[in-house]
Amino acid sequence: MRLDYLTIFPEFFDVLGISLLGKAVDNGIVDIHAHDLRTWTHDRHRTVDDTPCGGGAGMVMKPDPWGEAFDDLLGADPDPSVHVVIPTPSGTPFRQDDAAQLSHADRIVFCCGRYEGIDHRVIDYASEHWSVHELSLGDYVLNGGEVAALAMTEAIVRLVPGVLGNPESLSEESYSQDQEGLLEYPVYTRPASWRGWDVPEVLMSGHHGHIAQWRREQSRELTRRRRPDLLTDE
Numbered sequence: 596m597r598l599d600y601l602t603i604f605p606e607f608f609d610v611l612g613i614s615l616l617g618k619a620v621d622n623g624i625v626d627i628h629a630h631d632l633r634t635w636t637h638d639r640h641r642t643v644d645d646t647p648c649g650g651g652a653g654m655v656m657k658p659d660p661w662g663e664a665f666d667d668l669l670g671a672d673p674d675p676s677v678h679v680v681i682p683t684p685s686g687t688p689f690r691q692d693d694a695a696q697l698s699h700a701d702r703i704v705f706c707c708g709r710y711e712g713i714d715h716r717v718i719d720y721a722s723e724h725w726s727v728h729e730l731s732l733g734d735y736v737l738n739g740g741e742v743a744a745l746a747m748t749e750a751i752v753r754l755v756p757g758v759l760g761n762p763e764s765l766s767e768e769s770y771s772q773d774q775e776g777l778l779e780y781p782v783y784t785r786p787a788s789w790r791g792w793d794v795p796e797v798l799m800s801g802h803h804g805h806i807a808q809w810r811r812e813q814s815r816e817l818t819r820r821r822r823p824d825l826l827t828d829e
């Protein structure tokens with residue numbers, strides 16, 4: 596899997612060389628390239644933004660640098676197997692299913708906008724050539740798409756076979772299919788008693804059936820309390 600990041604702050608993505616994703620890069624499972632969008636500017640000030648047509652506050656990212664970056668990175672031939680991800684507060688919510696689907700992609704290009712956004716014709720042009728995903732990390736506004744791209748990258752790449760040491764742990768996580776899309780049950784480890792708090796007895800019983808039942812009940816109760824929207828049968 597090749598991941599490209601178009602951004603005016605490419606150093607944001609240096610962090611991807613650390614820990615799990617770093618190992619995935621070292622193992623050749625993932626190939627990461629961060630690009631400074633100003634590479635594709637030609638004026639003395641390396642300008643990437645301009646005032647919004649129609650007025651309004653702030654600045655909008657000019658289309659030209661993005662178009663020239665696409666030309667260099669992707670060429671002009673349409674290829675639906677290339678996924679262009681544009682983090683934006685106005686995108687569809689990024690969910691575990693999106694991470695799962697994108698984990699099968701051979702190529703993902705993250706377009707990290709800043710300011711008041713990217714000239715919409717960039718999205719229109721990209722949509723004619725590649726598979727474009729305008730995705731929101733959550734209902735809050737960041738200063739730029741870089742932090743969202745990092746979070747999405749981790750959610751996607753950890754699902755790629757060979758990246759996680761123990762793929763079995765994926766099946767018991769919140770939102771995973773095996774968990775029926777419910778929130779993950781509370782977890783415990785040693786010591787059995789800690790500052791007056793004990794590990795629930797059932798977890799010390801060694802009775803796997805009872806433990807599985809308790810965990811299912813905990814997941815449903817937690818989901819009912821915190822995320823009733825995830826419950827399909829109520």
Ligand SMILES: Nc1cc(-c2cccs2)n[nH]1
Nearest residue numbers: 683684732733737739740
């Ligand atoms: N969910 C989300 C995305 C964003 C931004 C993406 C690009 C600039 S701001 N804010 N919040």
